[in-house]
Amino acid sequence: MLLIKNVFFNGKRRDILIEDNKIVKIGEVKREEEMEVIDGSKKIAIPGLINTHTHIPMTLFRGVADDLPLMEWLNNYIWPMEAKLNEEIVYYGTLLGCIEMIKTGTTTFNDMYFYLEGIAKAVEESGLRAFLAYGMIDLFDEERREKELKNAEKYIEYLNKLGCERIKPALGPHAPYTCSKELLAEVNKLAKKYSVPIHIHMNETLEEIKRVKELTGMKPFEYLNSFKFFDGVKVIAAHCVHLSDEEIKIIKEKRVNVSHNPISNLKLASGVAPIPKLLKEGINITLGTDGCGSNNNLNLFEEIKVCAILHKGVNLDPTLIKADEAFNFATINGAKALDINAGKLEEGALADIVLINKDNPTLQPLENISSHLVYSFNGFVDDVIIDGNVVMRDGKILTIDEEKVYEEAEKAYYRLKE
């Protein structure tokens, strides 16, 4: 059993008792011999953050192609470099991302990428919780479609067989502009067959929406809905920047979860998602960083802040997206989208807990902590517990050899650049 003693949580000092991978008691707990104890008296407890849209090995693409629009960025820079990836390169890129997420308080992420053996190995070692999808792209070619579907199914079975409770499979059709209708229709069937969520890019740029409209005569959400893509499955749609009212209706009716990625959308100049409008419809909003080629980091605290201030600014309304609301997007709403009992500190919930040292200039004066965490905190946390395991203690990651990862990740980067 693990006891966090005397920690600040929701304005009070409490004890949190963890047994196996769950929080079993919050309140006053008597310390007993067999308990491992963390002194929380200088610390604030929050639920671990949940990042609902990542391409984690893209840490290796950080800074290689900045200041470009999406299509140019993908076609001319990212995809040619991605052709040189292999399992080992992806493994080190993932470990680099795991280090960053742990240090900035993320305990769960929802990823779409390639070489999932490498990603899963790194995630398993790191102690993080993740949903992993193989990113399918068929570019409307039948032969590629069959290959991609086979790969996706192979990876679902591979991840299920791994037997790591923290790693779950998902399906990742890249987007309606890179995947054929036949592929997308098959993905819906596979999601039902394996009971896994679908992770897809939707309505990121005006250009891609125009392309889908030319190809199908419909807006992307209408098009997918026309062949029942959203029926009977759980979908996490990344971006959702440009949406018609008709499409918002589909998102609401089909209970599609939105992964809002404000920083990536700003950096690629894709636009600003209509989050206040979606909230009015009761749509579940979660937060994602996207990959480090377009963000360029995985610090979800930055996403929370940008989300909270961006919609105020563009709508000329400072009352929009309150601090608690933005924080909930990155915790409880993410958990809801992924269907895990996390994102909250509650008896019975998964023990995914982050502790932050209160002796930090960005948290002073030590009142209104929920405001500081959104508008001021720099994001570097002290202790991270995931699935009941202590993964970082007083800033030191216990699961990963950090120095080795920096060395190997640098080598991997130069192999990509060759």
Ligand SMILES: O=c1[nH]cnc2c1ncn2[C@@H]1O[C@H](CO)[C@@H](O)[C@H]1O
């Ligand atoms: O913002 C984005 N929009 C579209 N594609 C992206 C974005 N970020 C990364 N990828 C690409 O998605 C694939 C993962 O399956 C990769 O090719 C990655 O580069």
Ligand SMILES: [Zn+2]
């Ligand atoms: Zn993406």
